[in-house]
Amino acid sequence: MGVSLGEERLSTEIGSVQVLRAGTGDPVVYLHSAMGDGAGMLFLEDLADDKTVVAPVFPGFGESEGIESIEDMEDAVFHLLDVLDRLELSSPAVVGLSLGGWMAAELAVRYPDRVSSLVLVNPVGLYLPGAEIKELFGRPLRELAEDMFADQSHPMAQMMSQLDVMAASDVEIPFEVLRPMLQSMAATAKLAWDPYLHDPKLARRLYRVSAPTLVVRGAADSFVPGAHAEAYASGISDARLVEVDGAAHLLPLERPGELAELVRANLG
Amino acid sequence: MSATLDPWVASEGFAEMRFFSFHLMPYPALPDDYDGPAWVTCPNSLFDPAVGNQIYNRYLDELILAEELGFDGVCVNEHHQNAYGLMPSPNLMASVLARQTSRMKIAVVGNALPLYDPPTRVAEEFAMIDCISGGRLIAGMVVGGGPEYYSFSINPAHARERFQEAHDIIKRVWTEPGPFEFIGKHYKLRYVNSWPRPVQQPHPEIWIPGVGSLETIEFVARNRYAYMGIPYFHIDVFERMFTMMREACQRQGYEVDPLQLGWLVPIFVAETDAEARRQYEDHFWYFVRRLLPGINISPPGYTSIRSFENILKGAKTFALNLKTWDEVRDGGYAIVGSPETVTELLSENLRRLGPGNLLGLFQLGTLPADLTRRSLELFGAEVMPKLRAAFPAGQPVLGAPAAVA
Numbered sequence: 001m002g003v004s005l006g007e008e009r010l011s012t013e014i015g016s017v018q019v020l021r022a023g024t025g026d027p028v029v030y031l032h033s034a035m036g037d038g039a040g041m042l043f044l045e046d047l048a049d050d051k052t053v054v055a056p057v058f059p060g061f062g063e064s065e066g067i068e069s070i071e072d073m074e075d076a077v078f079h080l081l082d083v084l085d086r087l088e089l090s091s092p093a094v095v096g097l098s099l100g101g102w103m104a105a106e107l108a109v110r111y112p113d114r115v116s117s118l119v120l121v122n123p124v125g126l127y128l129p130g131a132e133i134k135e136l137f138g139r140p141l142r143e144l145a146e147d148m149f150a151d152q153s154h155p156m157a158q159m160m161s162q163l164d165v166m167a168a169s170d171v172e173i174p175f176e177v178l179r180p181m182l183q184s185m186a187a188t189a190k191l192a193w194d195p196y197l198h199d200p201k202l203a204r205r206l207y208r209v210s211a212p213t214l215v216v217r218g219a220a221d222s223f224v225p226g227a228h229a230e231a232y233a234s235g236i237s238d239a240r241l242v243e244v245d246g247a248a249h250l251l252p253l254e255r256p257g258e259l260a261e262l263v264r265a266n267l268g
Numbered sequence: 269m270s271a272t273l274d275p276w277v278a279s280e281g282f283a284e285m286r287f288f289s290f291h292l293m294p295y296p297a298l299p300d301d302y303d304g305p306a307w308v309t310c311p312n313s314l315f316d317p318a319v320g321n322q323i324y325n326r327y328l329d330e331l332i333l334a335e336e337l338g339f340d341g342v343c344v345n346e347h348h349q350n351a352y353g354l355m356p357s358p359n360l361m362a363s364v365l366a367r368q369t370s371r372m373k374i375a376v377v378g379n380a381l382p383l384y385d386p387p388t389r390v391a392e393e394f395a396m397i398d399c400i401s402g403g404r405l406i407a408g409m410v411v412g413g414g415p416e417y418y419s420f421s422i423n424p425a426h427a428r429e430r431f432q433e434a435h436d437i438i439k440r441v442w443t444e445p446g447p448f449e450f451i452g453k454h455y456k457l458r459y460v461n462s463w464p465r466p467v468q469q470p471h472p473e474i475w476i477p478g479v480g481s482l483e484t485i486e487f488v489a490r491n492r493y494a495y496m497g498i499p500y501f502h503i504d505v506f507e508r509m510f511t512m513m514r515e516a517c518q519r520q521g522y523e524v525d526p527l528q529l530g531w532l533v534p535i536f537v538a539e540t541d542a543e544a545r546r547q548y549e550d551h552f553w554y555f556v557r558r559l560l561p562g563i564n565i566s567p568p569g570y571t572s573i574r575s576f577e578n579i580l581k582g583a584k585t586f587a588l589n590l591k592t593w594d595e596v597r598d599g600g601y602a603i604v605g606s607p608e609t610v611t612e613l614l615s616e617n618l619r620r621l622g623p624g625n626l627l628g629l630f631q632l633g634t635l636p637a638d639l640t641r642r643s644l645e646l647f648g649a650e651v652m653p654k655l656r657a658a659f660p661a662g663q664p665v666l667g668a669p670a671a672v673a
Binding site for chain 2: 137138175179182183185186188189190193194196
């Protein structure tokens, strides 16, 4: 089980972007989080057993170009439309994690016909008074890891904590290790610094989403309060909310098989 | 930009070394049990307004004293939501100084341009200070520190663009007749027509502080402004920055004037070396260990990845990493000692670095009023005259060590 993802380059209006691809079958587009996840993800490899998984790498992440042409979520949505057009995906299933979930929702409110089914995993994008999303920028990685993972023994959680320990000591962290993280955060900040990780207009546009929608929440996610998943689920007419135990914010990394099954079920 | 606009780019040789007293106006009363950052999230419940009433007036007195002691000018600067420096509006301080002094320069180093919207506010307030003071303002312009982008929720990815646009607006409003229209990416102003205009024509001397980013240095060289090296790094870092500035000016087709370079450094003078260290050291460590934490956060997109990599190379020498007094002394992080020692150390480093502006931080951390005053007086009476003699007008600063009389 599991098909590893190949990498392609796609020429877009704002530059060349990386696209990860695997499998055959109905297309499922995966939009990654601020962590720039994608390559080597078990969740995507699992899904590729019977789907065509297409994971475009957003400008500013990895080796994808064009971030200088993107100022806000509006620009991000136009870029995604361009990507879908060039990949000849008229109406794929779309799955998005966190920042990617927010992008998926922004795409679906504007162009409901371009999304056949929607899975939002721990999406950001809304502002709910009294249920604020925690700080992403400038926080110690060890602290972030605690919000992102239910199980701190996950290899990525371990690596984040370890980097923190190294930074606090005199150990020099190779810049090549830091570079992808700096790039990902800089790209995220362009979209999400102000307003912080949300679009004030999104909530009252959610009624526009027509695709069958599954909102997936990691029960142990302490980064985005549970009220956000509930608000998405109640704002979108054809939406269900599922809570997955033993997972926090980066749910696809902790519960890959379970999420793949949920995505399949939502495709109907 | 023609050289004639910039009086300090002298054609007949170099002007005399200038001495400035720089004040950060720090909060000296953080409780002993607070060990968090001094920036962004440092709880403002820790600020005691009674202390505020006392220290603002005391710090202003210390700046005003500089004129009497023969300094060429004073410097104030802008920081927000922190205990390190209590001047969210340095322009308020400068306007007080404009009234209470009569001879010396008042350098605002600077206004954080991206935080002003519209930035014509800076052109207006600077012109007011220049009018009130009779043409004594030095107009500093900065991008603002990393923490300010948290404190103002302004996207750090826009920091450089906003700075550039704001600078262009201010420069144009000082050099072109208004009204005119400015439609940029970040500022869209249909009627730019600032009143008042500065006394110094076409505009006051412009200073840009920096930590060594090549983009900033090239901007300064291109515009023939002056570059102020930001302190708290090893002395070698200043040498690298000033060399970069010298080379950037050569690429523009001219030799840097020493007055285009400023070295900002903590200075403390007492009767003897032993006395100086004994009186100063604890106050210096309060500054390093209580007020610096948090100053160095770099929000995502604030600098290019390439610049960030360069800044990281110097980061190891940032004062926050200092552990021992030997490191402080050997790295030139603070110049401390008897008048003779301070004269010798400053002279040696001025020759090595070549700046025409020495910006001394005399009050630092918890350094109390009596010690600050004494240090300023000793500097004015016993150090400054010797340095003036050692670095006369008409001669470059940079060069082989010369005997200090």
